[in-house]
Amino acid sequence: xxxxMLGNEAVARGLYEAGCSFVSSYPGTPSTEITEMVxxxxxxxxxxxxxxxxxxxxxxxxxxxxxxxxxxxKHVGLNVAADPLxxxxxxxVNAGMVIAVADDPGMHSSQNEQDSxxxxxxxxxxxxxxxxxxxxxxxxxxxxxxxxxxxxPVLLKMCTRVAHSQxxxxxxxxxxxxKAYEKNxxxxxxxxGNAKRRHPIVExxxxxxxxxxxxxxxxxxxxGSDKSVGIITSSTxxxxxxxxxxxxxxxxxxxxxxxxxxxxxxxxxKSVDKVIVVEELDSFVEEHCRNIGIDVSGxxxxxCIDEFSQNIVADKFGKETVCGIKLDDSxxxxxxxxxxxxxxxxxxxxxAKNKITVHGDIGCYTLGAVPPLSALDSTxxxxxxxxxxxxxxxANKGESDGKTVAVIGDSTFMHSxxxxxxxxxxxxxxxxxxxLDNSITGMTGHQQNPTTGYNLKxxxxxxxxxxxxxxxxxxxxxxxxxxxxxxxxxxxxxxELEAQEPSVIISRRPCALLKYVKHNKPxxxxxxxxxxxxxxxxxxxxxxxxxxxxxxxxxxLCTGCGVCEQLCKFDALSAPKEV
Amino acid sequence: xxxxxxxxxxxxxxxxxxxxxxLGRLLLTKGYDIKVSEVHGMSQRGGSVVxxxxxxxxxxxxxxxxxxxxxxxxxxxxxxxxxxxxLKPGGxxxxxxxxxxxxxxxxxAAEYPSDLDxxxxxxxxxxxxxxxxxxxxxxxxxxxxxxxxxxxxxxxFDATVEEWMxxxxxxxxxxxxxxxxxxxxxxxxxx
Numbered sequence: 001x002x003x004x005m006l007g008n009e010a011v012a013r014g015l016y017e018a019g020c021s022f023v024s025s026y027p028g029t030p031s032t033e034i035t036e037m038v039x040x041x042x043x044x045x046x047x048x049x050x051x052x053x054x055x056x057x058x059x060x061x062x063x064x065x066x067x068x069x070x071x072x073x074k075h076v077g078l079n080v081a082a083d084p085l086x087x088x089x090x091x092x093v094n095a096g097m098v099i100a101v102a103d104d105p106g107m108h109s110s111q112n113e114q115d116s117x118x119x120x121x122x123x124x125x126x127x128x129x130x131x132x133x134x135x136x137x138x139x140x141x142x143x144x145x146x147x148x149x150x151x152x153p154v155l156l157k158m159c160t161r162v163a164h165s166q167x168x169x170x171x172x173x174x175x176x177x178x179k180a181y182e183k184n185x186x187x188x189x190x191x192x193g194n195a196k197r198r199h200p201i202v203e204x205x206x207x208x209x210x211x212x213x214x215x216x217x218x219x220x221x222x223x224g225s226d227k228s229v230g231i232i233t234s235s236t237x238x239x240x241x242x243x244x245x246x247x248x249x250x251x252x253x254x255x256x257x258x259x260x261x262x263x264x265x266x267x268x269x270k271s272v273d274k275v276i277v278v279e280e281l282d283s284f285v286e287e288h289c290r291n292i293g294i295d296v297s298g299x300x301x302x303x304c305i306d307e308f309s310q311n312i313v314a315d316k317f318g319k320e321t322v323c324g325i326k327l328d329d330s331x332x333x334x335x336x337x338x339x340x341x342x343x344x345x346x347x348x349x350x351x352a353k354n355k356i357t358v359h360g361d362i363g364c365y366t367l368g369a370v371p372p373l374s375a376l377d378s379t380x381x382x383x384x385x386x387x388x389x390x391x392x393x394x395a396n397k398g399e400s401d402g403k404t405v406a407v408i409g410d411s412t413f414m415h416s417x418x419x420x421x422x423x424x425x426x427x428x429x430x431x432x433x434x435x436l437d438n439s440i441t442g443m444t445g446h447q448q449n450p451t452t453g454y455n456l457k458x459x460x461x462x463x464x465x466x467x468x469x470x471x472x473x474x475x476x477x478x479x480x481x482x483x484x485x486x487x488x489x490x491x492x493x494x495x496e497l498e499a500q501e502p503s504v505i506i507s508r509r510p511c512a513l514l515k516y517v518k519h520n521k522p523x524x525x526x527x528x529x530x531x532x533x534x535x536x537x538x539x540x541x542x543x544x545x546x547x548x549x550x551x552x553x554x555x556x557l558c559t560g561c562g563v564c565e566q567l568c569k570f571d572a573l574s575a576p577k578e579v
Numbered sequence: 580x581x582x583x584x585x586x587x588x589x590x591x592x593x594x595x596x597x598x599x600x601x602l603g604r605l606l607l608t609k610g611y612d613i614k615v616s617e618v619h620g621m622s623q624r625g626g627s628v629v630x631x632x633x634x635x636x637x638x639x640x641x642x643x644x645x646x647x648x649x650x651x652x653x654x655x656x657x658x659x660x661x662x663x664x665x666l667k668p669g670g671x672x673x674x675x676x677x678x679x680x681x682x683x684x685x686x687x688a689a690e691y692p693s694d695l696d697x698x699x700x701x702x703x704x705x706x707x708x709x710x711x712x713x714x715x716x717x718x719x720x721x722x723x724x725x726x727x728x729x730x731x732x733x734x735x736f737d738a739t740v741e742e743w744m745x746x747x748x749x750x751x752x753x754x755x756x757x758x759x760x761x762x763x764x765x766x767x768x769x770x
Contacts, residue, residue, distance in 0.1 A: 004603045004613060029619055109619070132614075132641075165641035166603055166615040236641065243639040311644040322646035324666035325702050331661045332689035334681035336591065336626035367624065372686050445619065537686060542625055545685050556721060 730766025
C-alpha cells in the first residue's frame with residue numbers, strides 16, 4: 001500500500017524491515033524522529049543513550065553480539081561519536097551496523113553547517129545518501145546488506161530536507177536477521193599489533209566497495225537529450241536539478257557518496273561536453289573527480305554556504321524564474337522565542353539584571369541570547385558551557401569568579417556537562433554552574449533522559465539524582481531554586497558567586513509545555529494601577545504586550561507563572577480573583 | 580499535470596503541521612505524487628514557520644521557491660505579508676486576519692504594519708482574508724483555526740466534501756472530530 005511517510009519515519013521503517021533489533025541514539029534535529037518512530041515497533045529494542053558516543057558504542061556491542069543494530073544522530077553528534085567511529089571501521093562488524101547522521105544545510109536548528117561526508121572518507125566507512133523517503137527505506141536495508149557483505153559499519157547520511165519531508169513509499173514485511181557471536185580477538189581487540197593487521201583490510205575493503213559502486217544500481221545514469229552538460233549530483237540537490245532541468249541533461253545520480261566510483265564517472269564525463277557537480281556544502285564529489293583527473297565545475301558556480309533550492313539551481317543553469325509581489329512595508333522578523341511560562345525566563349532575567357557573564361550551552365535556553373534578555377555570552381557545543389567557564393575563570397586568576405556562570409540543561413549536563421564539572425572540582429576553579437533542570441530534553445521535542453525517570457518507551461526508569469551526583473563529583477555547595485521565584489534566584493546566585501569554592505545551582509521546574517504541567521489562570525492587568533513603566537516587558541514574554549499604553553496579557557498564551565507579577569512595582573499584574 | 584504548490588505559513592504552535600498532514604492525506608487519495616516538507620526543532624518555538632505541500636504527476640523538490648505557490652494559506656496576517664514573494668502570478672492568498680505580535684514588536688523595536696490586508700489587495704494580490712479565529716472559537720476551540728482554513732481552501736480545490744471529511748477523520752483525534760467537522764464547514768461556507 002502506498003503511504004506518505006516522513007524521511008526519518010522511512011529510515012525507521014527500513015530498520016524494521018531489515019530486521020534491526022537494537023537501536024541506541026541521542027536526539028538531535030533533524031535526526032530525532034528516526035529513533036522515536038522505530039521505538040514503536042515491538043520487535044526493536046530502542047533507547048536514548050546519554051550521548052552519541054555511548055549510543056554508537058552500544059550499537060557496536062549489539063552488532064558484535066550478532067544483532068543488526070543502529071544509532072542515529074545529528075551532524076555535530078557524529079563529532080562526539082568520532083572516537084568509536086574510526087576504530088569500528090577497523091574491527092568491522094558481526095551482524096550489520098548502520099549509523100545515521102543528519103546534516104543541517106541552512107542551519108535550521110544547528111550551531112554549524114558541517115558536511116558529514118568528510119567523516120565517511122576520513123574513517124573509511126561507506127556512506128549512503130537517500131534523496132527521498134522511498135530511498136530512505138531502500139538504502140537503509142541495502143546498508144545492512146553492505147555492512148555484512150563487506151564487514152563494515154555503514155553510514156546513512158540524511159539532511160533536513162530529506163529527513164523532514166514526507167513523500168510516497170511502499171512498505172514490505174520484516175525479515176529477521178541474526179548471527180552467532182564467536183570470540184575473535186584479532187578482529188575485535190584493537191591493540192597495535194592487531195590494528196596494524198586490520199588497517200590493510202580496511203584499505204582493501206574501500207577498494208572493493210569502490211569497485212562495487214561502479215555497477216551497483218544505487219549509482220545510476222539518467223539519460224538526457226542535451227549532452228553539452230552532464231550533471232553529477234545526489235540527495236536533495238538531485239531533486240532540485242530534476243525539477244529545473246527535467247530530462248534535458250544527462251544526470252549521474254549517486255546513491256552511495258563514499259567510496260565513489262572511478263570508471264563510472266570517467267565514462268559519464270566522456271559522454272558529455274562538460275561536467276557540473278551539484279552538491280550542497282563542501283566540494284566533496286568535485287574533489288574526487290579532480291583526484292581521478294576529470295575536469296569538472298562545481299563550487300566555481302555553486303556556493304558552499306547554505307542549502308540549495310530550485311531557483312538557485314535554475315539561476316545557475318540560466319533559466320529564468322519569476323518572483324511574486326513584494327510589499328513596500330518592511331515586515332518585522334519573527335524569531336523563535338522562549339515560550340510563555342518557560343522556567344528559564346526568570347533565571348535569565350536575574351542573570352541579565354546582575355550583568356553576569358554567562359557561558360551558554362545547547363538547548364532551548366540558547367534563546368536566552370535574544371533581546372530583551374540578551375543574557376548569554378557564548379554558545380559552542382554540547383557541554384562547552386561548563387568547561388568554558390572553568391578556563392575563563394582560571395585564566396582570569398580569580399577576577400571573574402564572582403560574576404561569571406555556566407548555564408546548561410539537564411539533558412545536556414548528562415550528555416557531556418558532567419566531565420566539565422569533574423574538571424572544575426578536580427582542578428578547583430572557583431566556578432558556579434547552573435543546571436537548568438526542566439525535567440525533559442526540550443528543544444528536540446520532549447525526549448526522556450537519565451534525569452527524568454522514564455525511558456524512550458515511556459516506562460519508569462532509574463532516575464539520576466542531580467544533587468547527589470554533583471556532590472559525588474566533589475561539589476560541596478549544591479542548591480536548588482525555583483526559577484519562578486525571582487527573589488530566591490537572585491539571592492542564591494549572589495551567595496554562590498560570593499562563595500570561595502565551586503558550586504552548583506539547580507534551577508528546577510518542568511518545561512511549561514509538558515502535558516502533566518498544570519497552568520494557572522492567565523494574569524489580569526489592573527488598568528488603573530498600570531503606570532506604563534514597561535518593567536514587565538523586560539522578560540521578553542510573548543504573552544505580554546503594550547496596548548493603548550497599558551500592559552496587556554494574551555489569555556491564550558499566559559500560563560499564570562507570575563514572573564511578570566514580581567516585576568511590577570505597582571501591583572498592576574495579578575492572578576484573577578476567585579469568584 | 581504540472582506540479583501544484585500550497586504553502587502553509589504561520590507562527591510556531593498554531594497547528595500548521597496538522598494542516599499540511601491533512602492536505603497530504605487528501606491528495607494521496609486523489610492518486611497524485613506528493614511531497615510535504617515540514618519544520619521541526621528550533622524554529623518551532625514561536626517563530627515564523629512554513630510548510631510546503633506539492634502535488635502532481637511527478638514531484639521532485641520538497642520545497643516551494645519564490646514565485647511558485649498556487650496558494651499561500653496563512654494562519655496570521657503578518658505571516659501572509661512575509662511570504663507574498665513566493666506567490667505565483669495568478670496565485671491566491673487565504674489568510675486568517677488574526678494578528679500575533681513577534682518579539683521585535685513586543686519589545687518596541689518594530690511596529691506591526693497597518694492595514695496589511697488592504698495593502699496586499701492593493702498590490703494586486705488575489706486575497707481571501709477573514710477572521711478564522713472567531714470561526715474556530717464558534718466551532719468550539721481556538722485550536723481549530725487550521726481546520727477552518729482548510730475549509731476555506733476547499734472552495735478552490737478539486738475534491739469533494741466527503742474526501743475532505745475522510746482526510747480530517749484520519750488526521751484528528753476521535754473526540755475532537757465533530758468540533759473539527761464544524762470548523763471545516765464554517766471555514767468553507769462563511770463568506
